[in-house]
Amino acid sequence: MPTFTFSETTTATPQSVLDALTDFGPQRSKLFPNSADKYLEVHAKTATTADVTEGSSGVWERLHYDWSDPHRIHLRTVDSNTWSNKSGHEWVLTPQVRGTRVDVTVIRDPKNLRGRVVGGLLLRFTGRRLIGGQLRSLLTGLE
Structure with a gap:
C-alpha cells in the first residue's frame, strides 16, 4: 500500500490553507490539478465536513472530508474506481511564527487492476515527485 508523507512550510496562514482545501467551487482545479471540473x-x-467526488484522467474517488479540528483535516475514501476505502489523506496544519507547516500523508490502497497499475507502477516511481510538486504548487499559489 503506497504511503507518501510530505512536509512543507508556507507563509500562508493555517486558515488560508484550510479554506483552499475545503473550497469546492469552480476554481478548484487551478489549485488542485487532480480535481478536474468534469469529476x-x-x-x-x-460547516466542518463534506462529501465530495473528485478526480482527473479517468481516476475518481468520493471523499469524506472532516475538518472538525481545523489543524488536522482527514479525507477518507468512501468510493473510487481505483482506490479502496483504506485510502485517504491527512493534512496537519501547524501555525508557525510566519505562516504554516503543512504535513500531508497520502495513503493509496489499490482496489482493482487499475489501482495496482496506478498505485503500484506509476505512484511507486513518480508519486513522491508528482504529489510533492502539487503540494508545493498549491502552497506557492496561496502565498
Whole structure:
C-alpha cells in the first residue's frame, strides 16, 4: 500500500490553507490539478465536513472530508474506481511564527487492476515527485 508523507512550510496562514482545501467551487482545479471540473460533485457539505467526488484522467474517488479540528483535516475514501476505502489523506496544519507547516500523508490502497497499475507502477516511481510538486504548487499559489 503506497504511503507518501510530505512536509512543507508556507507563509500562508493555517486558515488560508484550510479554506483552499475545503473550497469546492469552480476554481478548484487551478489549485488542485487532480480535481478536474468534469469529476467534481459536492454531495453534501456542513460547516466542518463534506462529501465530495473528485478526480482527473479517468481516476475518481468520493471523499469524506472532516475538518472538525481545523489543524488536522482527514479525507477518507468512501468510493473510487481505483482506490479502496483504506485510502485517504491527512493534512496537519501547524501555525508557525510566519505562516504554516503543512504535513500531508497520502495513503493509496489499490482496489482493482487499475489501482495496482496506478498505485503500484506509476505512484511507486513518480508519486513522491508528482504529489510533492502539487503540494508545493498549491502552497506557492496561496502565498
